[in-house]
Amino acid sequence: MDRTLGSILASYRKKKKISQLELADELAKYGVNVSNAAISAWEKDSSVPNANQFLILCKLLGITDIYNEFVGFNPYDVLAKLNDEGKAKALEYISLLLLSEQFQKKEATVIPFRRKIRWSLLASSAGTGELLDDENFEIIEVGEDVPEEADFGLALNGDSMEPRYHDKQAVWVQKTDTLSNGEIGIFYLDGMTYCKQLKQDKDGIFLISLNSKYQPIKVTADSTFKIFGRVLN
Numbered sequence: 001m002d003r004t005l006g007s008i009l010a011s012y013r014k015k016k017k018i019s020q021l022e023l024a025d026e027l028a029k030y031g032v033n034v035s036n037a038a039i040s041a042w043e044k045d046s047s048v049p050n051a052n053q054f055l056i057l058c059k060l061l062g063i064t065d066i067y068n069e070f071v072g073f074n075p076y077d078v079l080a081k082l083n084d085e086g087k088a089k090a091l092e093y094i095s096l097l098l099l100s101e102q103f104q105k106k107e108a109t110v111i112p113f114r115r116k117i118r119w120s121l122l123a124s125s126a127g128t129g130e131l132l133d134d135e136n137f138e139i140i141e142v143g144e145d146v147p148e149e150a151d152f153g154l155a156l157n158g159d160s161m162e163p164r165y166h167d168k169q170a171v172w173v174q175k176t177d178t179l180s181n182g183e184i185g186i187f188y189l190d191g192m193t194y195c196k197q198l199k200q201d202k203d204g205i206f207l208i209s210l211n212s213k214y215q216p217i218k219v220t221a222d223s224t225f226k227i228f229g230r231v232l233n
Contacts, residue, residue: 120154
C-alpha cells in the first residue's frame with residue numbers, strides 16, 4: 001500500500017520518539033495551536049494540515065527532502081540517482097567546493113531603501129500649541145519604517161495625545177487640507193500648531209486631545225484655521 005501523508009508524518013514522529021501531545025506543544029512554539037486530536041486526525045488521513053502547519057511539521061520532524069518523501073522520485077535531484085556510497089562521495093566533493101571561495105555563492109548586498117523627506121525644526125504641540133512655519137524645515141533621510149505616503153515629519157511637544165502619542169515622539173504626516181471626522185492631524189489655529197483629533201458635530205468644529213485632562217479646543221467663526229495634514233502613525 002502506498003504511503004500516505006499521514007503515515008509518513010506518524011513514522012517520522014515515532015522516529016523522534018515524541019508523542020502527539022508533545023508534538024502539539026512544539027507546534028505551539030511556532031504559533032501553530034492545534035490539539036493532539038488534530039495531529040491524530042492528520043496521521044489517520046481524516047484531515048490534512050494547511051501549508052504553514054505542514055512546513056512547520058516537516059521542520060520539527062526533520063523531513064528535509066519533502067519532494068522525495070511525499071511526492072516520489074524527483075527527476076531534478078541528481079543525488080537521488082546515486083547509491084549511498086555515491087551520495088557520500090558527492091557530498092564530500094560539495095564540501096570541498098564550499099571551502100573554496102572560488103565556488104561559493106556570492107550573497108547579494110542589500111542596500112537599505114532611503115529617501116529624503118522634510119522634517120520640522122519646531123515641534124507641534126500636543127499640549128499648548130506652537131507655530132509651524134514653512135521655512136522651519138530641514139531635509140533628512142529616512143528608511144522603510146516611515147510610511148511612503150508621508151510628506152513631512154515632526155516631533156510632538158506635550159502629553160495631551162497620550163496614551164497613543166507621547167512627548168517628543170516623531171510623527172509622520174501626509175499633506176492634505178481635508179480630514180474626515182475622527183482623524184488625527186496637524187492643525188494651524190490662530191497662530192499655533194496642534195496635533196489633535198478632528199471632531200465635527202452640530203455644535204461646530206473641535207480639536208480633541210486623547211488625554212482626558214485637556215479640554216476640547218473650539219474652532220470659532222473668527223478663527224484662522226488650517227489643516228496641515230493627516231498623521232499616519
